[in-house]
Amino acid sequence: MPCRNQRRNSETMSVESNPAGLPPDLSGLCVAITEHAPLPIATVDGATHILRYANPAFCVLLDQPLERLVGRPLQDLLPARDECVTLLDRVFRTGRPERHIQKEDAKPHPVFWSYTIWPMKADEHHVGMMIQVTETAHFHETAMALNEALLLGAVRQHQLTDAAEDVNARLREEIAARALITAELSQKARELAEKARLLDLTHDAIIVRDMESRIRYWNHGAEQLYGWSREEAMGKVSHLLLQTEFPIPVEQMAAELHRKDRWIGELVHTARDGRRLTVLARKTLDRDGEGHPAAVLENLTDITARKRAEQALQASQSLFSSLVENAPIGMYVVDDHFRLQQVNTRALPIFAHVDPLVGLDFTEVVKVLWGEKVGGRIADIFRHTLETGERYVSPSFTETRRDLDVEESYEWEVQRFTLPDGRYAAVCYFADTSERHALERSIADRAADLVRADRSKDEFLGMLAHELRNPLAPLRSATEILQTPGASVEATGQAVEILSRQIENMSEMIDDLLDVSRITEGKIELRLEVVALEAVLDAAASLAERGIEARGQEITIKLPAEPVFLHADATRLDQVFGNLLTNACKYSGPGCHISVRAERAEPLGEEPPEVIVRVRDNGIGIAPELLPRIFDLFVQANRSLDRAHGGLGIGLTLVQRLVKLHGGSVEARSEGLGHGSEFIVRLPILAAAAAPAPPPAAEAHNTPHRILIVDDNEDSAWTMATLQGMRGHETRTAFTGPDAIVAAAEFVPDVVLLDIGLPGMDGYEVARQLRAMPATAGTFLVAMTGYGRDEDRALTQEAGFDRHLVKPVDLDILRQLLRERP
Numbered sequence: 001m002p003c004r005n006q007r008r009n010s011e012t013m014s015v016e017s018n019p020a021g022l023p024p025d026l027s028g029l030c031v032a033i034t035e036h037a038p039l040p041i042a043t044v045d046g047a048t049h050i051l052r053y054a055n056p057a058f059c060v061l062l063d064q065p066l067e068r069l070v071g072r073p074l075q076d077l078l079p080a081r082d083e084c085v086t087l088l089d090r091v092f093r094t095g096r097p098e099r100h101i102q103k104e105d106a107k108p109h110p111v112f113w114s115y116t117i118w119p120m121k122a123d124e125h126h127v128g129m130m131i132q133v134t135e136t137a138h139f140h141e142t143a144m145a146l147n148e149a150l151l152l153g154a155v156r157q158h159q160l161t162d163a164a165e166d167v168n169a170r171l172r173e174e175i176a177a178r179a180l181i182t183a184e185l186s187q188k189a190r191e192l193a194e195k196a197r198l199l200d201l202t203h204d205a206i207i208v209r210d211m212e213s214r215i216r217y218w219n220h221g222a223e224q225l226y227g228w229s230r231e232e233a234m235g236k237v238s239h240l241l242l243q244t245e246f247p248i249p250v251e252q253m254a255a256e257l258h259r260k261d262r263w264i265g266e267l268v269h270t271a272r273d274g275r276r277l278t279v280l281a282r283k284t285l286d287r288d289g290e291g292h293p294a295a296v297l298e299n300l301t302d303i304t305a306r307k308r309a310e311q312a313l314q315a316s317q318s319l320f321s322s323l324v325e326n327a328p329i330g331m332y333v334v335d336d337h338f339r340l341q342q343v344n345t346r347a348l349p350i351f352a353h354v355d356p357l358v359g360l361d362f363t364e365v366v367k368v369l370w371g372e373k374v375g376g377r378i379a380d381i382f383r384h385t386l387e388t389g390e391r392y393v394s395p396s397f398t399e400t401r402r403d404l405d406v407e408e409s410y411e412w413e414v415q416r417f418t419l420p421d422g423r424y425a426a427v428c429y430f431a432d433t434s435e436r437h438a439l440e441r442s443i444a445d446r447a448a449d450l451v452r453a454d455r456s457k458d459e460f461l462g463m464l465a466h467e468l469r470n471p472l473a474p475l476r477s478a479t480e481i482l483q484t485p486g487a488s489v490e491a492t493g494q495a496v497e498i499l500s501r502q503i504e505n506m507s508e509m510i511d512d513l514l515d516v517s518r519i520t521e522g523k524i525e526l527r528l529e530v531v532a533l534e535a536v537l538d539a540a541a542s543l544a545e546r547g548i549e550a551r552g553q554e555i556t557i558k559l560p561a562e563p564v565f566l567h568a569d570a571t572r573l574d575q576v577f578g579n580l581l582t583n584a585c586k587y588s589g590p591g592c593h594i595s596v597r598a599e600r601a602e603p604l605g606e607e608p609p610e611v612i613v614r615v616r617d618n619g620i621g622i623a624p625e626l627l628p629r630i631f632d633l634f635v636q637a638n639r640s641l642d643r644a645h646g647g648l649g650i651g652l653t654l655v656q657r658l659v660k661l662h663g664g665s666v667e668a669r670s671e672g673l674g675h676g677s678e679f680i681v682r683l684p685i686l687a688a689a690a691a692p693a694p695p696p697a698a699e700a701h702n703t704p705h706r707i708l709i710v711d712d713n714e715d716s717a718w719t720m721a722t723l724q725g726m727r728g729h730e731t732r733t734a735f736t737g738p739d740a741i742v743a744a745a746e747f748v749p750d751v752v753l754l755d756i757g758l759p760g761m762d763g764y765e766v767a768r769q770l771r772a773m774p775a776t777a778g779t780f781l782v783a784m785t786g787y788g789r790d791e792d793r794a795l796t797q798e799a800g801f802d803r804h805l806v807k808p809v810d811l812d813i814l815r816q817l818l819r820e821r822p
Helices: 029-036 056-062 083-094 137-156 158-201 220-226 250-260 304-325 362-388 434-483 489-520 533-551 570-586 651-661 714-726 737-747 763-772 790-799 811-820
Strands: 041-045 050-054 098-104 111-122 125-135 205-210 215-218 262-270 276-287 293-302 330-335 340-343 392-400 407-418 424-432 529-532 554-558 565-568 593-600 610-617 665-669 677-684 706-710 730-734 751-754 780-785 803-806
Touching (some): 050 056, 083 098, 083 111, 330 362, 529 533, 533 570, 570 593, 570 651, 714 730, 730 737, 751 763
Parallel strands (some): 554 593
Antiparallel strands (some): 111 125, 276 293, 330 340, 330 424, 529 565, 593 610, 610 677
C-alpha cells in the first residue's frame, strides 16, 4: 500500500474529523485511540472490502480526504497488484489475522511497508476487518542524514569519529525501543478497542465495580436496561443505585465470591423508571498481580419476561393440574411403552387393589381388575388408539370386577395425544355410572312392576265389579220373594237368610279392602292382649265351617301339648287364619282334607320363642310361576282359569301384612298344580303361661232409648229407625244438618246415630252444636260413616262423638253399644 506522495503532502494536508464516518459502535476511549494513533488504521467489510472507516493517519497515507475514501472498495484506492488485496482476501476467507511486509523500490532509497490485518467479529460473525499500516521511510531518512553528518564530520574532524559512532548506536537503540513501544501501544490499543466494542455490542448489562461497590464501568447494555447513562452511574454504589434485593444474605454471597471467584444467581433490581427487573447475575472476582481482590465484573441478563412466563406457566400448570385432580371424572394416561404414567384422584379408587400403580404394565393392571377376557379386550382398545389415533367411546360398559366380585358400570373414552417429548400416549376419561345403572335397572324393574300392578289393577276392577254384582242378583231375588203376597214361610225364611248372608259377604269384602289400605299406609293399630292360640284357631275354624261343611271337606286341628299364648290382636289373628282356612276350602275339591298343625319351634340362640302353624290342603295347588307373587295384591285370578272361587285376591296380602305387624312371617309352599298347598305362619309367643282371660261380662238387658237417626240417605235412615223401633226404642229421623239440630231440640234424644256427610251442615258441626246445647250436652253421639281411617276417627273424637262406626254398621256391635248405654 505504498504512496509516494505521503511525505510530499503530509505537512500540507488537513485531516478533518468526520464523526459521521465513524462506526456507531466505536465511542469514548476507542474513538480517541484510533483518531490520535500515529499509525494508519482502517476498517473494511464484505468480500469486496468496502472501506468503512479510516483514521487521519490513513487518510494522510493515501493522500485522500475521508469523504473520498469511505464506501469505496480498497482495491480501487491501491496501486495495481498491491499485495494488501490478496492479504485481505485470505483474512476474509480464513477468519485469521495476517501480517505482511512489502518492499518498495523508491528513490532515493527503498521503503518497507508492514501490514497487520485482523478480522472483527460480533456474535461469532464477521463484521469487517481492520488494517494497520507502518512504513519505515522516515526512520531510513533519519539514519541517512546521520550517516552523512558523520561522514562530513569524519572528513572535517577525524577526532570526532568515536563520538559519532556512539551517538549513532544510541540513536539506533532509541529508534528500536521506540518502534517496540509503538508496536506494543498499537497492540494494546487494538485489544482495548476490541474489548470496548464487544462489551458495547452485547445486549447484557456489564458493570465493573471496585471492592467498595462503586461503579467503575457501565456499558451500553446497562444504560439500556436500567435507564442511567454512563456518566450518571459512574462512581455510584451499585446495590444502592439499583435497590438490589438479594436472595441470600450479602455476607454469604460475598464469602462464596471470594472462595470461588464467581457467583451465579438471580437478583431483583429497580430501574430508573421504577420497573422491577429480575436479572441473572454472573459475578466474577478480578484479582491483582499479588492475588488480592481488585474488582468485580458483573454480567447481568434481564430475565424478567422469562420469569413472568415461567410463573405464568407454573400457574397454568398448577391450574391444569388442579383441574385434572379435581375433575368430576376419572383420568389416567398410558404411554407408548404401555405403562400407566399418571392417574388423577378420581381414578385412584378403581385401581385400589393395584399397588404400586404408576409404571406398571397396563395389560396386567386391567387383567387384575376385569379378568383375562375383558381385561385383554380393554388393552386391545388402548393399543389400537395408540397405533392409529382413532378415538374410542363406550357409552355403556357393565362388567363384574374380578378383584372385588361386584358389578360396575362406566362410561369411558380413549384418545391419543402427544407428550412434551414428542411421544404418543393414550388418555382415558371415564365416569362411574354404577349407581345410575342400578337406578335405571331399578326404574326398569319398577316400571315392569307398575305394568304388572296396572294389569292387576284392571283385573281387580273387573273382579270387584263381578264380586259386587254377584250379591245383587240374590239380594234382588230375595227382596222380590219378601214382596210377593202369599209367599210361604219357608221361602221368606230362606230369603231372609240370603239377604243376611250376601250383606255379610259384601261387608267382609269392603272391610278387607279398608284393612289392606290402612295396613299399607301404616295406619292400623293392633289391640294387643294375651291370647290363647287354641282360641284363635277355633274361631278361625268357625269362620270357615260353613264352607267346609257345604263341600263335604274334613278339617283337623293339632295343637302342642302345652297351651301356647300370644301377645296379639285376637280379631286380626282370626282374620289371618280365617283367610287361610277359607282359601284352603275354596281351592280344594269336595271331600278334600284340610289340616291345621301347630308346634313350638326349636329356640335359636337369643331369638324369642316361636310357634309354627301349618295350614295344609290337598287341593288344586299353586303354579310355580305364581308362587313368588302369591302374597301380592290381586293375584287371585291367576290361580284358576275361571271365577268359580270368587274373592278379590287380597286375602293373602292381608294375611302377610297382619302377620308382619305381629312380628312374624308367612310363606307358601306347593309342588305345583294338582299337588295341594301349604301355608306356614311363624309367630312369637309368650315364654311363660299367661293367666286365662276373664269371662265375658253378663249381657245387659235392653233399655229403651230415644234415638235420633240422621242420614241424607232416606232409605238408610228409615230402615235403621224401623229396626230400632222393632227393638223397643223410640226413634225420630232427620235428613240434613239443620233439620237434625231442630229435631234434637224438639225430641231431646239420649242417643244420636249421626252421618258425617250431610247437606247444609256436616256431621262434625252438628255434633259440636249438640254438645253446646244444654238439653243434648250429655247425649250419646255415635258417628255412622263410610270413612274409617284413623284420621277420620280422630276427627269424630275431636268433634265430640262417643263412638265411630263404619258403614255398613255391624248391627250386633250397635246392639251391644245400646245395651251398655244406661
